[in-house]
Amino acid sequence: MARIVMKFGGTSMAGIERVRSVAERVRAERARGSEVAVVVSAMAGETDRLVQFCREASPLYDPREYDVVVASGEQVTSGLLAIALQAMGVPARSWLGWQLPIRTDDAHAAARIEGVDAAVLERAFASGEVAVIPGFQGVDAGGRIATLGRGGSDTSAVAIAAAVRAERCDIYTDVDGVYTTDPRIVPRARKLRAVTYEEMLELASVGAKVLQTRSVGLAMKERVRVQVLSSFGDGSGTMVVGEDELEEGVERQVITGVAYDKNEAKITLTDVPDRPGAVAGIFAPLAEASINVDMIVQNVAHDTGSTDVTFTVPASDLARSLDALGRNQEAIGYARLVHDTRVCKVSVVGVGMRSHAGVASTMFSALAQRGINILAIATSEIKVSVLIDEDFTELAVRVLHTAYGLDAEAA
Amino acid sequence: MARIVMKFGGTSMAGIERVRSVAERVRAERARGSEVAVVVSAMAGETDRLVQFCREASPLYDPREYDVVVASGEQVTSGLLAIALQAMGVPARSWLGWQLPIRTDDAHAAARIEGVDAAVLERAFASGEVAVIPGFQGVDAGGRIATLGRGGSDTSAVAIAAAVRAERCDIYTDVDGVYTTDPRIVPRARKLRAVTYEEMLELASVGAKVLQTRSVGLAMKERVRVQVLSSFGDGSGTMVVGEDELEEGVERQVITGVAYDKNEAKITLTDVPDRPGAVAGIFAPLAEASINVDMIVQNVAHDTGSTDVTFTVPASDLARSLDALGRNQEAIGYARLVHDTRVCKVSVVGVGMRSHAGVASTMFSALAQRGINILAIATSEIKVSVLIDEDFTELAVRVLHTAYGLDAEAA
Numbered sequence: 001m002a003r004i005v006m007k008f009g010g011t012s013m014a015g016i017e018r019v020r021s022v023a024e025r026v027r028a029e030r031a032r033g034s035e036v037a038v039v040v041s042a043m044a045g046e047t048d049r050l051v052q053f054c055r056e057a058s059p060l061y062d063p064r065e066y067d068v069v070v071a072s073g074e075q076v077t078s079g080l081l082a083i084a085l086q087a088m089g090v091p092a093r094s095w096l097g098w099q100l101p102i103r104t105d106d107a108h109a110a111a112r113i114e115g116v117d118a119a120v121l122e123r124a125f126a127s128g129e130v131a132v133i134p135g136f137q138g139v140d141a142g143g144r145i146a147t148l149g150r151g152g153s154d155t156s157a158v159a160i161a162a163a164v165r166a167e168r169c170d171i172y173t174d175v176d177g178v179y180t181t182d183p184r185i186v187p188r189a190r191k192l193r194a195v196t197y198e199e200m201l202e203l204a205s206v207g208a209k210v211l212q213t214r215s216v217g218l219a220m221k222e223r224v225r226v227q228v229l230s231s232f233g234d235g236s237g238t239m240v241v242g243e244d245e246l247e248e249g250v251e252r253q254v255i256t257g258v259a260y261d262k263n264e265a266k267i268t269l270t271d272v273p274d275r276p277g278a279v280a281g282i283f284a285p286l287a288e289a290s291i292n293v294d295m296i297v298q299n300v301a302h303d304t305g306s307t308d309v310t311f312t313v314p315a316s317d318l319a320r321s322l323d324a325l326g327r328n329q330e331a332i333g334y335a336r337l338v339h340d341t342r343v344c345k346v347s348v349v350g351v352g353m354r355s356h357a358g359v360a361s362t363m364f365s366a367l368a369q370r371g372i373n374i375l376a377i378a379t380s381e382i383k384v385s386v387l388i389d390e391d392f393t394e395l396a397v398r399v400l401h402t403a404y405g406l407d408a409e410a411a
Numbered sequence: 412m413a414r415i416v417m418k419f420g421g422t423s424m425a426g427i428e429r430v431r432s433v434a435e436r437v438r439a440e441r442a443r444g445s446e447v448a449v450v451v452s453a454m455a456g457e458t459d460r461l462v463q464f465c466r467e468a469s470p471l472y473d474p475r476e477y478d479v480v481v482a483s484g485e486q487v488t489s490g491l492l493a494i495a496l497q498a499m500g501v502p503a504r505s506w507l508g509w510q511l512p513i514r515t516d517d518a519h520a521a522a523r524i525e526g527v528d529a530a531v532l533e534r535a536f537a538s539g540e541v542a543v544i545p546g547f548q549g550v551d552a553g554g555r556i557a558t559l560g561r562g563g564s565d566t567s568a569v570a571i572a573a574a575v576r577a578e579r580c581d582i583y584t585d586v587d588g589v590y591t592t593d594p595r596i597v598p599r600a601r602k603l604r605a606v607t608y609e610e611m612l613e614l615a616s617v618g619a620k621v622l623q624t625r626s627v628g629l630a631m632k633e634r635v636r637v638q639v640l641s642s643f644g645d646g647s648g649t650m651v652v653g654e655d656e657l658e659e660g661v662e663r664q665v666i667t668g669v670a671y672d673k674n675e676a677k678i679t680l681t682d683v684p685d686r687p688g689a690v691a692g693i694f695a696p697l698a699e700a701s702i703n704v705d706m707i708v709q710n711v712a713h714d715t716g717s718t719d720v721t722f723t724v725p726a727s728d729l730a731r732s733l734d735a736l737g738r739n740q741e742a743i744g745y746a747r748l749v750h751d752t753r754v755c756k757v758s759v760v761g762v763g764m765r766s767h768a769g770v771a772s773t774m775f776s777a778l779a780q781r782g783i784n785i786l787a788i789a790t791s792e793i794k795v796s797v798l799i800d801e802d803f804t805e806l807a808v809r810v811l812h813t814a815y816g817l818d819a820e821a822a
Contacts, residue, residue: 016467050487056427057491058498065497068490068505072483076461079479080468086476087469094479098509099554143510 003035003125003166007135007157010044011174012231013077016084022231023084025172026130030090035125037164039135039157040081042073047136047150063108067137067147071097074134074153082132092130095120097145102138102156104146111146113138113155113218116163125164133160154215162222169219169226170237171211176230177238178203178210180406181258185394188407192256194239194246199256200226202349202383207261216240243351254352254359255404258397261345262390264294265318266375268310269325271335274301281332282309285324291317295345295376295387306335310376312387315341343375344393347385348400360384366403372396414446414536414577418546418568421455422585423642424488427495433642434495436583437541441501446536448575450546450568451492453484458547458561474519478548478558482508485545485564493543503541506531508556513549513567515557522557524549524566524629527574536575544571565626573633580630580637581648582622587641588649589614589621591817592669596805599818603667605650605657610667613760613794617670627651654762665763665770666815669808672756673801675705676729677786680736682717682746692743693720696735702728706756706787706798717746721787723798726752754786755804758796759811771795777814783807 006029008022022040030036042050050070054061078094085092097104100120104111124131135153140146148155154171161169176191178200183189195203197220204213210228219226219240229237239245246252272278279298286293296311313321318339325337353359360377363384367374372395376387388396401407417440419433433451441447453461461481465472489505496503508515511531515522535542546564551557559566565582572580588602589611606614608631615624621639630637630651640648650656657663683689690709697704707722724732729750736748764770771788774795778785783806787798799807812818 016464019468053427053487053491054494057430057494060498061494062497062504065490065493065505068493068507069487072486075483075486076464076480079476080464082476082479083465083468083472086473087471093473094476096479096556145507 001033001035002168003164004029005037005039005157005161005164005166005169007039007153007169007171008041008231009153009173010041010047012172013040013042013081014044016080019077019080019084022172023081023088023090025231026085027088027090030130037121037124037131037133037160038081039133039153039160040074040077041135041153042077046073046076064144067108067145071134071137071145071147074136078132078134085130085132090130091128092132094132094134096134097137098139098143100133102159104138104140104148106140106142106144106146108140108144108146110149111138111140113148113159116159118163121160121164151212152214154212155218158215158219158222158224158226161224162218167225169224171226171228172231173210173228174231175210175228176233176235177228178208178240179257181397181401182208182260185397186401186407189401190406190408192238194241195256196243196246196351197240198243198382199349199351200240202347202380203257203259206259206345206347206349206383206385207263208257208259211240252352253405254350254356255348255406256350256352257348258400258404258406259347259349260393260397262393263315264312264343264345264387265315266310266312266340266343266387267321267325268308268338269332269334269336270308270338271302271304271306272309273333274305274307278333279309281328282325285328286313286321289320289324291321291324295378295385297376312343312345312376342390343387344390345385345387346393346396346400347383348404349383351382353382362403363400366399367396370395370399412444412446413579414575415440416448416450416568416572416575416577416580417583418450418564418580419452419583419642420564420585421452421458423583424451424453424492425455427491430488430491430495433583434492434499434501436642437496438499438501441541448532448535448542448544448571449492450544450564450571451485451488452546452564453488457484457487475555478519478556482545482548482556482558485547489543489545496541496543501541502539503543505543505545507545508548509550509554511544513570515549515551515559517551517553517557519551519555519557521560522549522551524559524570527570529574532571532575562623563625565623566629569626569630569633569635569637572635573629578636580635582637582639583642584621584639585642586621586639587644587646588639589619589651589668591667592808592812593619593671596808597812597818600812601817601819603649605652606667607654607657607762608651609654609793610760610762611651613758613791614668614670617672617756617758617760617794617796619668619670622651663763664816665761665767666759666817667761667763668759669811669815669817670758670760671804671808673804674726675723675754675756675798676726677721677723677751677754677798678729678732678736679719679721679749680743680745680747681719681749682713682715683720684744685712685716685718689744690720692739693736696739697724697732700731700735702732702735706789706796708787723754723756723787753801754798755801756796756798757804757807757811758794759815760794762793764793773814774811777810778807781806781810
């Protein structure tokens, strides 16, 4: 008997009609003989509404009280889905984070799951009852509600799937799978039958916002097989699995997908002294402010013994970054602080890269042929990213999608 | 040091600005040196919204899941008020029903509080931290959220006040106290400085919807001094206390107040056999359906050996009553079943009635003088109620308010 954790996002739960559709999907999965547990998000828009309440109550809200407020959204949908399932004759009940329990650390509003007690769920499976569990939340050691940060319901689902050793964790969302790139930009983008955890991590973190990054990391660590599929359509989605589980015999491209991320900001410090320790002096204050620096370029030293240093930070951290650097101008010794948010990071991702040379050079020449200037470069074992002018985003994505042979056959 | 439980209703919590006003009141009470715990309702309209979700999910919803859904409204306002208090420099935290805990029975959606653990609250008082507690809910022995039924937050507040032996339970609402009658009908109605529990029970149950009936019964049982006062104005409200606590020397009227209730329906069964057991045969099926019968009139027997029986039930139970009686027509042996919802119950209430004769006759003659026909009568030790045609409601209330000397001096 297959054991499946099904997770439904906010658009899937937006309103009672959709809750009923979700219940019907759960009923059908159970009718196929599966043991089912369900993880739900809040209704679309509800978490935003609750977060806004907290901000209005105080911009410096206590994250422990914020958690009490925002966790209510999933509490509501859990109860409603249990009611809708019962109305279809499916035994069901809600299990809140503190009832299971789902234990977290006490980093409120951004908590990490420390453990999921599987005993209740095992009993539910044994009795044929569907457990409906609010995503995004658990309870800390002090017995207070803790939420996992936005998008945390994916992580809840994967953690629960790991705890009950589920055969699969199906993440139902408003897209029907993971594509080779954004189909709004490249109509001939193809849905992938499978990607590896590593690829998904790179795709998620560079802007293909299908799964929360942390949930993919957890799935990889716990070896949970994740499927991304649509709440609204039929058919299978994209499996996210270990590299060893990729089907043999299926010809894989060197590159699995092309992603882009416009939420980067470029910062340049001019005329930094070209001496040991100077660069460390730049990044220490940013690290202290918990700002993640991504792409870094250090220019060749000028004749004057100084150099320019360029790097990117998340656009949401730009103001804090400029503040931290401004306060340290004297210590760092730079001349000017220049920034630009009209940039985009475009990445090609694929495990096939490990065994194929020339991936980066294909990228650079394809972009150069269209006159797209590269502002910065970053690479990992399975990814090459370039920073470009934001205006060229769509062009770059299309060029690379074609260059790596990802375009679907014309219909 | 005074220990006060403050309770705020839904209109007091409707939106962040009002939550901030509530926080300011709590801050001021604490600044006067009081130990304070706060009980909050959901934002006005929120519980209705959540109830509607449940009904749409299934008209026959599981009350245990309904409780999970609707309890979220007070969870939200608890967290928000804690945030708003902290923003004013007042140490505060929310304590949900399952965290304190507030223990209830398992009559979900209409649960009764079995006990409130005061240990957490005593620690909060000792440390100067304001405990913010969602009203209307607790946790049953099985660890599931249970709600108390609509208006239950008043009961939560009184139960908590009893548990911590508070000096007073202040119920902040959208009226500034209990009046001799509805000021919308009688502009010269006066605000009462004090009423007894018994009077408040009668006033609450006959339509002066200031406090939930159950909360008054609990306050009487636990001897909790309750004050009803306005969230929006200043000044003291109405104290609800034991008869022994009524101020001596204050001249009290025989009648404390005049109340009315349009939510009654009159049912008449014609030609019921006039023999022992016939009336019992009428009320047994209603009792089985848990329908409360209020005023009963049995007419003098007809020459035919039969009689007409008239009684009232809550208008919301009319359909079920007619159904139960219709199914038992043969057993009861009545000829026709007639009903009328265009009736109103008008009551005069006062503990002074015990020591004064002639209260009822004053009522009947005052109504007769204006040509108001009495359809049924019911009395208790401190109340006389009459059922009249709904069209005469306002006239009857005004006539009685004057007849018992309750009108305020003209300004």
